[in-house]
Structure formats: structure tokens, C-alpha cells
Amino acid sequence: MKTLDPLAGVSAFLAVAETLSFSKAAERLDMSRPTVSAQVQDLEKRLGIRLLQRTTRVVSLTEAGEAYRLALADVMPQLREAERAATSFQKEAIGRIRVSAPPDLGADHVTQSIAAFLKLNPGISIELSLSPDAVNLVEERFDLAIRGTISLEPNVVTRKIGASPIVVCASPDYLADRDRPLHPEDLATHACLHFSKLRWGRVWHFSQAETERRVAIQPRFESNDGRSLLAAALHGAGIALLPMYVVGPSLRAGELVRLLDDWEIATIPIHAVYPANRHIAAKVRTFVRFLADRLSQHPDLLDTSPAAQAGRGAE
Template sequence: MEREQDRTSRMEAFVRVVNAGSFSAAARAMNLTPSAVSKLVSRIESHFGVRLIDRSTRQFRLTPEGELYYERCQKIVAEIEEAERAVSEFTSQPRGRLSVNASMGIGIHRITPLIPEFQRRYPQIELDLSLSDHLVDLVEKQAEVAIRVGPLEDSTLVARKICDSRRVVVASPDYLARNGTPKHPEDLLAHNCLTYNMRATLNEWPFLIDGNMRKIVVGGPVRGDSGETLRHMALAGAGIARLGWFQVGPDVRAGRLVPLLEEYHAGELQGIYAVFFGMRHTSMRVKCFVNFLVEQMGREQPWLAAEYATSAAA
């Protein structure tokens, strides 16, 4: 690979020397010393075993071999410059298709409402949004960015924190009227708790009991594969769920869901992250999208404790 780069550098030096009419003028254009440019051209001549340029203190002209080489090289160098210019113009303004994968709840309740503003700011970006609560392989899914609660466990990816998320235990008034309201975390063991059918750790609900953190392993007859599925089941009165405040906040404010066991809330916050490939070669469209989410979602966090406490007490 290095030899190909050296060959290209020598070609560029030769073409610039011919176009400028002197080694010193070409050196200034390339930000090199005249001797460095002269060495690059000399290496070409040594490689072919012929003289490409007849040079002296008074004259500068191409040999027949030099004319032939220049005719071909200038086309190659021009193509390289055109390719670099095209990529530079493309990346200077965010554009093109951007594939984003997000969890169901974040995608529906937080990202989709922001899309009109994102389109207004970046009209040349084509957003392709897919939603799933399952952990995804960015390469397999051909996604450039994943939005998840908690960073993905992959050292080859960059996880940038967007904001924090707070979970809350909720149930519908109808369910509570039929089954009673749990007063203590251990009361959940006698209730229908809506659980996930994927990661078992999501069914271990943490509570602060007598000053100590305890996890209650809940269960019930109904399971789902996404927080949004569990939310709809909770709204229908099927059981008790533990979900992100960003999902259920409007339902709590409207009285469709009731927060439970808040006096035992462990106070933990989970980060919401944008996960993508390394920063060094990150496209402009990825940077713009992630920065946009940090600006919009990080500025207003209606799922944090302060607003929650106000809403729950109302």
C-alpha cells in the first residue's frame, strides 16, 4: 500500500513540475523544498532507467519519454484530484442516506417527534429509521447509528451519551381496581407483572428497601419483546410494568397509568447513548444527527425525577 502511495506522490510531483515549468514553482505549490521535488522525479527516472526531463540552469524541456509519461500521468492525477474534490464537496455538507436503529420506546416517543425539525435543518439527509428493542449488529443491520439505553458492549464502537432515562413502575387504574395496589416491592410477587421475553435482567426490578438496594425478580402470565408492547398491555389493564418515563409520562399525566412504589425507587438513572463506528472517519451526516439528538434530547429531559415528582403528585 505504501508503494502505491509513493508512486502517486511521484506522479503528482512530475505533473506539477511540468505544469509549473520549474521545480521551485512546483515545490511551492506542494509545500515541499525544490530538492524534495527533484528527488521524487529522479526516482521515477531511476525506476524506468530513462531521463524524463532535460534540465539545466537555462532550459527545461521534456524528453520523448517524458512527454509520453506526462500525457498519461496528467490524466491519472486529474482523476485523483476530481475524486478528492467530489468527496470533499459531498462531505462538506451533510447529505445522503442515514440508517438509524433505535429501541421502540425511544424511537416512537423521542426521535420521531424530532424528525420534522431534523429535516428542516438537513434537507439533503435521507433518514432511514428502524425500531427494535433487541441488541443489533450495526454491520449486519447496515445501520450507521444505534440509539440505546446503555452502551452496546462492543469495543470497536463509540458510545456518546445523549441524556439520562428514569424508569417507573406503573399500572392502569382498571388493573389496580381489580387487583389492588401494591404497597411494598415484595407485593409485586402476587401481581401480574409484564415482563420481557428477551434479556432476563430487565425482569429484575431494583428497589431501595430499608436503605439497601434489592432486586425483585418479577413474573406473570404475559411477556413481550419491547417496552412499547408492555406499555400497551399496561394501558389495557393486563398488569404492572416498569418502563421509561419518556414512554409513560404522558400516560401518567393523563391518568391512564398510575405510578407505583415511588417511595422505594432506587434513584438510578440509565444513560441513553448513540452508538456508532469510530470518530476518525465518521460521516458528516452521522455527526449532525448525533449532535442534533444531544441538543434536542439533552436540553429537555421530561423523564427525570424533578418533573416526575411534580406530575405524580398532581
């Protein structure tokens, strides 16, 4: 059974009731006169009573029409306020944002950006959920996900907001009693700390000029959390392959040593991801712009690959 819209024709009726003219009502509503007339007729048919008296020269309200108009006087302002409240989320940076991010990226970089953003936007609140898995944005009702990944699923809108090179590193303690690897194949004799969600599996990829190497590893320790692998590397458990946004501070502090730095591994693009919908709320657009500007200034989230450097040189 088709459900009837109780508001169908109401705006057309009120415009005619206020102007006592179908032509003026049509002009006010930016409709054709026949459309306004048809909507009013459909409304009268649904209500089962005549609301307007029409002659070739005059339009007037019937007694029922006047009663209906007066009753709507309290309803229409509420409807306009409801429309204003809904559309404000499209026009103004207000409301709550639900964000998903991986723990190794979200715990530091995203959280710090959120704190700075909230100081500047008092009308916004944010809920951050940290998970190593890609959430279903629609089913789990997330406004936005931050993904540090090389591949993305279809049916989403993405904006690249940063990039982070993957590096190989180990602690000075680990290297103290061992030969430092000088070639990717040397990793076969070392304890490797492996990110279990790496899309290549237990194979580390290296390239140098025209040379490529694929090194199968047998991890001594693996985890789906980059921070856990970082902790293991800092405690001398082995050699880790991790993005700079995880290990950068430890490398600069001398707590870790970068290895095989004359070999390129890969660069992880950081994306803001939201459902494929052309009506992106202002709060989400504002936050993504802020996040992109902030992350682009971070030394561990700069794309240092040769291709990116060549692109910058051409600018």
C-alpha cells in the same frame, strides 16, 4: 506481489512540469526538494522512460514527458473532483445516514426528531432501522445507533443525549379490584409485565435511601418490546416496569398510575453510538447535535435521579 500505485509521483511530476523547477515544485507541494526528485525518478523507473531532462541550470520536458503531461490534463481535474466529493462529506452535512434504534424509543422520539431534522437539512436523507438488538455498526454499515441501555459494548464512540427514569405503573382498571402495592415485596402477589432484555434478568431492583430491595418476579407476560408491554398494561394485564420515554404520555393522560414512586429503580442513559473512528462525517455530527438538543427538552428524557439533580444544583 506488491501492487504499484499508478498515481505515485504524478503530482510531483506535474508540479515540476508546470514550474520547470524542482525547488519551486517542492515549495508548491510543501515537500523537500530531494523528496520531489526521488518521486519523479521512481515514476520514470516504473514507466521505463525519461520524462524530464535535467542539467545543473535547466529542467525541460522530454517528448515523452510532454505527451504524459498532456494526457494527465484530463485525468487530474477528475481526481481533484473525486477528492472534493469525498472530503465534502467530512465538511458538509450532506449524504445518507443509516440509523439503528430500539422500537420503543425509535418509533416515536427518534422518528419525530428525524422528521424535524430533515426539514432543516435538505442535503441529508435518513434510513432508520428499528430493532431491539444491538447491531454491529461496522458489519451492518450503520453510521449511527441510538441506544437506550445501561451498558455499552467497547470499541465505540458514545455521546449521552438523554436519560429516562424507569418507573412501575399499572392501569386504573387493573388496580380497581386489587390492593395497590406499597412495598416492592408486595409485587409477589401481582401480575408483572416484564421486559425480557432487562440486564438484571427477572429481578426488579429498588432503592430508598440506604435500603435496597431485589424482587424476583414470575412474569405473567414478557416481551422484548416496550410498546407491547405498554399495550398490555393499558389493557389491565398487570404491573409494568418501563422507562418514562415509553409510559410518560399514558401517565399524564391518566391511563396509567405510577406505583412505588417513593422508591428509585434506575435511570436509562440514552446514547448516540458510532464506530470508533476519528473521522466522523459532518452529517452524523450534525444529526447527533440536533438529536441531543431536541431530546434534552423532552420531559420523559430528563435524568431525575438524585445524583443528576444534585449535579444541576451545583451548576
